[in-house]
Amino acid sequence: MGHEGVREKARNDLRARFTALLHHITPALLVESFHALRHNAAAGVDGRTWREYETMLAQRVPILHREIHAGAYRAQPSRRVYIPKADGKLRPLGIAAIEDKIVQQAVVTVLTAIYEADFLGFSYGFRPGRSQHDALDALSMGIKGRMSTAI
Template sequence: MTQALDRVRKAARLKKKERFTALLHHITVDTLQMAFYALRRKAAPGVDGMTWQDYEADLEPRLRELHERVHRGAYRPQPSRRTYIPKADGKQRPLAIAALEDKIVQGATVMVLNAIYEGDFVGFSYGFRPGRGPHDALDALTVAITTRKVN
């Protein structure tokens, strides 16, 4: 987390009623780069056909250009590539695969918003939080049941 996002996180924790109205300046080239390196390297390419390795070949100029488009208001997400995954009951589940740049911008936005909202969650919240999942919730439940008196 960058120092600026750390300050946002602290402000959100200390001033619960504070409204954040200008957050775009926190999406920097560095934030976009962190979001890029957080992506899965072998993920399927979106409609643009761009793979992680192809994008990394010219990473710095591409991220600077993406940053400029985002801040100019010229960035437009591309339509997602639709694929279907078969389910056990014979039906199919639709899956949307976003273009690589869209994943980068989404990841950077998530970083900024997580800095604000992570402080609002209580310790036993596990859904859709970074570094937490259903297995962590089950582990906490097991500890609670085995160490405390329950009916």
């Protein structure tokens, strides 16, 4: 059962408990996760850009997969930088290595398949394919709908 199977199980059986998920982190999911990253992002803490890593993807994915499943994978320490905000304060930003981003994206994909089933239709925060603009559009439609029924 891939992450789509996990999604179906979570949707159809609300009492299901997912206790073993590591086997869902497959080489195919790692490749999919790599392609989901921003292609034009700045280099990670390891100095590698998306384009540079793409040239070694076929060689690195099996090794990365093996390290994850053997418990040997260790994320590299992120580099902390501070970006100035308009109000003069500084916003902390962590710069991760590209392989760490790939693993993080793969884990997000598996966990999203499970937890997305628990969200209500009007929930917009930090959900795939939904933004604050979508929430405002839904709110606007709800208000207009109530106003038209009140008239």
